[in-house]
Amino acid sequence: MILTDALKKIIVLSLIVFCAAQTLSAAxxxxxxxxxxxAVNSLWHRVLELPKEKRPKVALVLGGGGARxxxxxxxxxxxxxxxxxxxxxxxxxxxxxxxxxxxxxxPMSKVExxxxxxxxxxxxxxxxxxxxxxxxxxxxxxxxxxxxxLDENIGGLRFDELKVPLVCVATDLNTGxxxxxxxxxxxxxxxxxxxxPGFFKPVEYRQRYLVxxxxxxxxxxxxxxxxxxxxxxxxxxxxxxxxxxxxxxxxTLMQSIYIQGKALDAENLMLADVVIRPDxxxxxxxxxxxxxxxxxxxxxxxxxxxxxxxxxxxxxTLERHLIE
Amino acid sequence: xxxKHFLLIAAFIFIxxxxxxxxxxxxxxxxxxxxxxxxxxxxxxxxxxxxxLTLLLAEKLTSAGQYEEAENLYKGLLAGKPSKKQSFEYYxxxxxxxxxxxxxxxxxxxxxxxxxxxxxxxEVNLKIGDVxxxxxxxxxxxxxxxxxxxxxxxxxxxxxxxxxxxxxxEMYSKAVEYYGQIENAVNDKQLTVNMAVCYRNLSETDxxxxxxxxxxxxxxxxxxxxxxxxxxxxxxxxxxxxKDFLKSIEINGQNFMPxxxxxxxxxxxxxxxxxxxxxxxxxxxxxxxxxxxxxxxEISYKLGRIYEARRYAHNAFIKAKSPFIKERxxxxxxxxxx
Numbered sequence: 001m002i003l004t005d006a007l008k009k010i011i012v013l014s015l016i017v018f019c020a021a022q023t024l025s026a027a028x029x030x031x032x033x034x035x036x037x038x039a040v041n042s043l044w045h046r047v048l049e050l051p052k053e054k055r056p057k058v059a060l061v062l063g064g065g066g067a068r069x070x071x072x073x074x075x076x077x078x079x080x081x082x083x084x085x086x087x088x089x090x091x092x093x094x095x096x097x098x099x100x101x102x103x104x105x106x107p108m109s110k111v112e113x114x115x116x117x118x119x120x121x122x123x124x125x126x127x128x129x130x131x132x133x134x135x136x137x138x139x140x141x142x143x144x145x146x147x148x149x150l151d152e153n154i155g156g157l158r159f160d161e162l163k164v165p166l167v168c169v170a171t172d173l174n175t176g177x178x179x180x181x182x183x184x185x186x187x188x189x190x191x192x193x194x195x196x197p198g199f200f201k202p203v204e205y206r207q208r209y210l211v212x213x214x215x216x217x218x219x220x221x222x223x224x225x226x227x228x229x230x231x232x233x234x235x236x237x238x239x240x241x242x243x244x245x246x247x248x249x250x251x252t253l254m255q256s257i258y259i260q261g262k263a264l265d266a267e268n269l270m271l272a273d274v275v276i277r278p279d280x281x282x283x284x285x286x287x288x289x290x291x292x293x294x295x296x297x298x299x300x301x302x303x304x305x306x307x308x309x310x311x312x313x314x315x316x317t318l319e320r321h322l323i324e
Numbered sequence: 325x326x327x328k329h330f331l332l333i334a335a336f337i338f339i340x341x342x343x344x345x346x347x348x349x350x351x352x353x354x355x356x357x358x359x360x361x362x363x364x365x366x367x368x369x370x371x372x373x374x375x376x377l378t379l380l381l382a383e384k385l386t387s388a389g390q391y392e393e394a395e396n397l398y399k400g401l402l403a404g405k406p407s408k409k410q411s412f413e414y415y416x417x418x419x420x421x422x423x424x425x426x427x428x429x430x431x432x433x434x435x436x437x438x439x440x441x442x443x444x445x446x447e448v449n450l451k452i453g454d455v456x457x458x459x460x461x462x463x464x465x466x467x468x469x470x471x472x473x474x475x476x477x478x479x480x481x482x483x484x485x486x487x488x489x490x491x492x493x494e495m496y497s498k499a500v501e502y503y504g505q506i507e508n509a510v511n512d513k514q515l516t517v518n519m520a521v522c523y524r525n526l527s528e529t530d531x532x533x534x535x536x537x538x539x540x541x542x543x544x545x546x547x548x549x550x551x552x553x554x555x556x557x558x559x560x561x562x563x564x565x566x567k568d569f570l571k572s573i574e575i576n577g578q579n580f581m582p583x584x585x586x587x588x589x590x591x592x593x594x595x596x597x598x599x600x601x602x603x604x605x606x607x608x609x610x611x612x613x614x615x616x617x618x619x620x621x622e623i624s625y626k627l628g629r630i631y632e633a634r635r636y637a638h639n640a641f642i643k644a645k646s647p648f649i650k651e652r653x654x655x656x657x658x659x660x661x662x
Binding site: 033035036038039040041042043045046077078081299300303311314315319320323 | 494525527557580581584585588591592610613614615616618619622625646648649651652655656658659
């Protein structure tokens with residue numbers, strides 16, 4: 001193989017970048033001391049020793065994104081490993097389901113195992129008959145199985161029994177309002193929050209028809225603000241619209257929803273103190289088989305963001321609590 | 325300690341290995357020796373002798389950094405209708421020379437010509453991989469090293485470089501997969517550090533510690549003790565971390581890092597007098613960091629030396645570089661000045 005001109009250009013460009021990087025790294029001496037890291041670690045140690053009331057209140061916002069939301073499990077794993085406190089969880093769609101597990105105190109190792117075995121069929125009545133019925137009589141599928149699945153695995157808990165407060169965001173299909181679900185059955189609320197419109201039957205709730213919270217607030221940082229936390233960490237698992245396939249009706253409809261929600265997502269994320277963005281934009285909403293990889297990507301992104309989260313918490317902690 | 329810090333440690337050991345392609349090095353040679361060699365080439369009696377002497381001369385020139393002259397000699401040899409094997413050898417040499425003169429595009433061109441002669445040769449694939457790695461073209465380099473490994477499945481160099489590539493690409497599982505295949509990896513400081521970084525980033529700090537310990541059992545090393553101490557701090561095993569930092573000081577008392585870490589550990593354990601002793605030692609060895617002043621200010625405050633605390637906080641304010649440290653210093657100063 002003889003080098004093409006294009007490859008030669010790439011190499012020349014890479015060399016320019018490489019040389020620039022070398023010049024920069026030359027300023028960093030061998031076995032350098034990372035003073036920021038040192039300061040964060042020593043102060044973090046003190047934050048962890050503070051009683052709950054003396055440290056900032058942390059809200060975690062979990063965005064919607066179907067199978068991409070498996071990455072929330074990886075995020076939780078790292079937050080627990082790094083001992084980052086979470087005082088409130090606000091979820092939309094899959095974010096509500098992942099949040100329900102965490103807030104119920106289910107070990108993430110168990111949730112990980114459940115996620116790896118999950119299929120679209122196991123959380124809905126998707127089968128050849130229901131598909132035909134959907135195509136010919138316009139009858140929507142049911143996602144009641146999500147509720148059953150959740151109830152079985154979190155022990156039928158109600159909101160007031162959760163270890164960490166949870167808010168599930170759903171959308172009123174008739175008014176477009178955001179509906180905050182934070183009382184009654186957790187499984188029911190999480191199901192309502194994850195009811196993909198046009199695919200699953202809306203969930204009836206107090207004379208309203210509720211569908212996916214992702215429609216009105218896919219990353220509900222706005223909602224988190226209502227609870228006045230000191231720190232908001234947002235986990236965005238939106239689709240990368242440039243990578244999304246538009247080969248069929250379903251994918252095209254999903255793409256339309258993503259395009260409409262993109263600006264709102266961006267606005268919401270601007271309000272968060274730290275944004276965790278797992279590299280899952282290319283994973284399809286219904287790609288349940290990618291759970292293993294998606295969880296790892298969530299963990300990787302959370303690990304990268306851990307220092308930033310700690311810095312945000314330290315900075316919001318009163319000085320006298322840190323020093324005295 | 326985070327990944328960045330680990331990367332700095334890794335970069336320390338990793339970067340020096342990169343500048344030269346496999347088996348290529350440069351060393352000073354006396355000019356008179358080269359002149360004599362030119363004369364020998366001229367006086368050669370047979371074609372074979374002339375070829376061998378020219379090769380020796382070209383290598384000397386390369387070692388002396390006279391790359392253009394060496395290149396001309398290799399080109400001359402190529403013009404003399406060499407065999408396929410010889411052409412392969414000359415193209416490799418030309419590639420090496422271009423690599424050393426930092427003309428990576430030309431180097432790659434020569435290596436590619438060599439590879440077109442013997443596609444299944446592992447060495448040429450390794451060399452191509454090195455050039456691509458030098459250019460930060462990780463995906464292309466990965467292909468070359470994988471190709472080399474397919475022709476020589478025991479290649480230490482290919483496994484190591486593949487590990488390095490995945491390490492740089494933050495694909496830590498794959499990096500340890502390749503590093504793990506290297507025999508006696510535990511003897512290699514660079515590999516040990518890189519593997520520890522990988523495991524730490526994969527949330528397997530215990531494995532990282534095991535690797536550091538295995539290395540330390542064979543080679544007591546001040547830096548490796550610091551690494552082990554940091555890992556123990558990650559795991560909140562402060563007693564073990566303390567021992568590691570003290571051992572590091574025993575081996576090399578001139579590095580300020582174990583002192584500042586020990587000061588931090590003693591501060592957390594409310595042993596302020598001991599913390600003060602170590603932070604002062606760290607300060608004496610290196611006073612350029614705001615974090616040292618900041619910790620010194622806090623320790624002084626705990627010891628009731630409020631004016632000293634203010635002075636160190638003021639020093640930290642002057643030295644602070646990162647926004648986080650600046651913010652911390654501002655808040656601490658405000659607190660001490662109340």
